[in-house]
Amino acid sequence: MSIDLEYPDGSVVQHPDGVTGREVAESIGPGLARAAVAVKVDGELRDLERPIGGSGSFAVITLADDDGLHILRHSSAHVLAQAVLDLYPGSTFAIGPAIEDGFYYDFKVDEPFTPEDLERIESRMKEIIEEDQPFVRDSVSVDNALEIFSDHQFKREIIADVDPSEVSPGEDVTLYRNDGFVDLCRGPHLPSTGRIPAVKLTKTSGAYWRGDQARDQLQRVYGTAWPSQKDLEEYLVRQEEAEKRDHRKLGNELDLFSFPEELGPGLAVWHPKGGMLRKVIEDRSRQMHEKYGFEFVFSPHLAKADLWETSGHLGYYAENMYPGMELDNDQEYRVKPMNCPGHVLIYKSRARSYRDLPIRLSELGGVYRYEKSGVVHGLLRSRGFTQDDSHTFCTEDQLDSELRMHLDFVVAWLRDSGFEEFEADLSTQPAKSVGEQSRWDFSEKTLGAVLDSSGIPYKVAEGEGAFYGPKIDLHVRDAIGRRWQLSTIQLDFTLPERFELEYTSADNTSEQPYMIHCAKAGSLERYMGVLIEHHAGAFPAWMAPVQVTIVPVADRHIGYGSEVRALLEGRGLRVELDESGDTVGDKIRKAITQKHPAVIVVGDNDVEARTVGLRMYGEDRDTRGVPLTEAVDRLAEMAEAPPL
RNA sequence: GCCGGGUUAGCUCAGCUGGCUAGAGCAGCUGAUUUGUAAUCAGCAGGUCAUCGGUUCGAGUCCGAUACCCGGCUCCA
Structure with a gap:
């Protein structure tokens, strides 16, 4: 008996029946086998150690694949739960999926987690990863599963909700075990905890069981996991980038x-x-x-409440409407x-x-x-x-x-x-x-x-x-x-x-x-x-509140600067002339910090030759001696809105 | 609305386990400097430590309530 596996390159290779994903990966190459975290057979992800069910398309999944990342994060969530259950006796766990860039797990604990708790949990996770505990797949009957999770109300609820028509006989409930920890899970997982290269817990929050306000409020711990420490660091840098772009921060910095x-x-x-x-x-x-x-x-x-009655808003949308106000003859009005x-x-x-x-x-x-x-x-x-x-x-x-x-x-x-x-x-x-x-x-x-x-x-x-x-x-x-x-x-x-x-x-x-x-x-x-x-606050020139800042080198250049401003304003540009007593460097720095699209510097040479120095946002060099008329044309072009 | 965290000068932040007149940088004001491409120098001023209440001989620091902010959850016909 044998099965035929079609590799991603289109080749079809025969393997003995009962061969595992790992064995196939090894047959392809030792490097691939080392990198493998799971396999995909006919579109279905399977653990490396499981026998491949039958013939079909076959691919080895590594951490370079989206599927692999998903598995990495899902396994990380298990390790998180394992750490929490270890450290906080009496706590119980709900669900813990992989999400974009990371994972979370929801817990019911006596006391909400503090930032210090997060550090403790992360340290424990790293110990578990260090111990390289294998993830072992198991399947049990529903009754058996209910017994195993007798102390865990949420898991029991999940088991009770499983639709019997959706599971194949004899495989009622799948579990994954590593060390003493066991979780309900469809899988697949990494071969072992040691295969998590980089993990970090990021934040905690409250979350409702099953997203329902009427039910238990749980403590959610968020984390992120990556194929390498470098990837993790890059992710954290990206997060910082996003923070720098925060419109609330920029709104304040740019005085919007x-x-x-x-x-x-x-x-x-x-x-x-x-x-x-x-x-x-x-x-x-x-x-x-x-x-x-x-x-x-x-x-x-404002309009009479009757209008919102007729429109149906008071029927369907009242929660989001401000309360009514009584005006003439007790007539109710709504915003x-x-x-x-x-x-x-x-x-x-x-x-x-x-x-x-x-x-x-x-x-x-x-x-x-x-x-x-x-x-x-x-x-x-x-x-x-x-x-x-x-x-x-x-x-x-x-x-x-x-x-x-x-x-x-x-x-x-x-x-x-x-x-x-x-x-x-x-x-x-x-x-x-x-x-x-x-x-x-x-x-x-x-x-x-x-x-x-x-x-x-x-x-x-x-x-x-x-x-x-x-x-x-x-x-x-x-x-x-x-x-x-x-x-x-x-x-x-x-x-x-x-x-x-x-x-x-x-x-x-x-x-x-x-x-x-x-x-x-x-x-x-x-x-x-x-x-x-x-x-990131650096608007296209046609949108920018200030499009050009004019920096006179010294006070005696303010006159010429005003002339330049008038020319630009005549072309419809929004211009500021910096008349402060600051140094040239400082005035330029202020304009760049405010993300103005263009800076014009005017000094003795410019007054003499009717030129300007031009510096565009995002370029760290300047052009000197640009003829005034040319500069005005260029800036007017820059500030043009897209054609209607 | 719920859970957790936070709020010290206009902004960004120090301020140890409660103990003299609460600090810094930037911004501001004044003066000097007149500068050629990302921060010139000096001085001055600026805070009921979010608000209210409590504990204490003593509260920025501990406790409670409120307001607002932040991260999630929920919501977004």
């Missing part, structure tokens, strides 16, 4: 905005530099909306969390004909949402923000072209801001939904077709749509690879129904329009937060 305690959590004030950035973004938004055929409307920040009802009322302000459609209404609308106290996070999650919102009303026939236009628009918008990588989610009808089925079907089909022809990679998120309609969400990757959800294009079947929107068709019948919500940036404030992090 602040969150004064007096205002209340999640409420920002924009300082002049941030205000200029906002103005640039808002102007751009309005130009783009105009280009794509949107009209501008305005709606108030708006969304712009849609206002725009709907504009649609309803007169009878509409099919000839009027599509109607595209847009507004940079300020909204207020009551975010729970623990979730506010700088500009990325605040309680007051501005949506670059639009609502489009159209006929069924127009839906395809409207959706195409909306998608083109958001992609152009994101590209102009400096994002290059996009991914989309197409979220479809959830289990509980409202609206006619035919509308759901038609809209989902249309959204899919629009995405297909856009060339944007996307995945279908089955059942992830809102109850009122399917949607496309657009994600971007930032400069350091993080994924942000920004734009959204959503169909809404409930508002036209609730507000009884209609138009008269060519056949003189009354029809309900399709309604498309679309936010390009989402929240402008959040968008600016993301931009700050993406560009």
Whole structure:
């Protein structure tokens, strides 16, 4: 008896039945066998020591593979649990998966972990790794497993929840043992604990059992694990990089905005530099909306509670709305969390004909949402923000072209801001939904077709749509690879129904329009937060609040500096002239620290020859003696926004 | 909302186990310096140690509450 294994290079090699992954790896080469942590047979990962079940595709997994990293981190989580159970008698453990860049494990302990605990646990983990304990796979019956984990309530709950139809007979529950430690686990694992090259615990936090607020609050320990100490260090450097980009830190350093305690959590004030950035973004938004055929409307920040009753917000969204205020004749008013009802009322302000459609209404609308106290996070999650919102009303026939236009628009918008990588989610009808089925079907089909022809990679998120309609969400990757959800294009079947929107068709019948919500940036404030992090505060010149700083070498050059400034301002540039008594080096340093795109230095030679010294952000050398007219042209070109 | 950590000058941070008038750098102000590409020198000023309450002979330091911030969880129709 023998089996045929197809290697990644396409060759097919015969092996005896019952051969293990390790034996196959050894047959290929001793180096590979040493690096191997698991094997993948027909897409299924298996421990190295397990016999390979049968013929099929075969690959050796090492720590260089994503699968290998996942196994490394999963095994690290086991060692973490082992260390905690060792050090804290009476503690019990819940779940501990591998996550991006690391792993975590949830525990129930008497006292929450302190930073010192973390050090203790990490030391114990290193001892376990030092001892190089083999991970041994085992499988037992459900009853047997319940017995083994008699002291561990969460494990028992997991076992009890296992769907018997999903496990093959005789392998009811798989376990992994190393030394005295045993955990419930599907595997696979590293051959032994000694195969963890670099591990570090990073933080602790609270977490609910099964993510349910009503259940036990557990202590979560996060860690990270890498194929080498060097990889770990690089990861830590990357973390530091990300910290340096933190928009809250840069917002303060570049004097863009602040969150004064007096205002209340999640409420920002924009300082002049941030205000200029906002103005640039808002102007751009309005130009783009105009280009794509949107009209501008305005709606108030307050409206009668009845309106929110009709729209359904008080039914579905009240938790996130500020409490009502009683005004004239006990009339209750609410602060708006969304712009849609206002725009709907504009649609309803007169009878509409099919000839009027599509109607595209847009507004940079300020909204207020009551975010729970623990979730506010700088500009990325605040309680007051501005949506670059639009609502489009159209006929069924127009839906395809409207959706195409909306998608083109958001992609152009994101590209102009400096994002290059996009991914989309197409979220479809959830289990509980409202609206006619035919509308759901038609809209989902249309959204899919629009995405297909856009060339944007996307995945279908089955059942992830809102109850009122399917949607496309657009994600971007930032400069350091993080994924942000920004734009959204959503169909809404409930508002036209609730507000009884209609138009008269060519056949003189009354029809309900399709309604498309679309936010390009989402929240402008959040968008600016993301931009700050993406560009690390060094904005593209067209966005930068200050585009050029002029540094006179000595006071006698201020006159010429003013002349240069006037020329640049005449070309629409935002310019600062540094008239302080600081040294040239200091003035340049200040401009660079503030990440201004260009610095101009003017001294005696320049006044004489009508030239300037030019230094661009990010370049550590300067060009002297650039003719003034040429410099002005170059800077004006630099500061040009992308073509509309 | 929940768990944990934090809050000392405008900013970044020292301040040991409770013990004289709470320190530094940067920023600010004043003066000198007039400088050619990432920090000129000197002086001055600046803090109810988040707030309120408690323990103590004595609290920045210990305890409690509140506010706000941070990391997660939950939430984000």
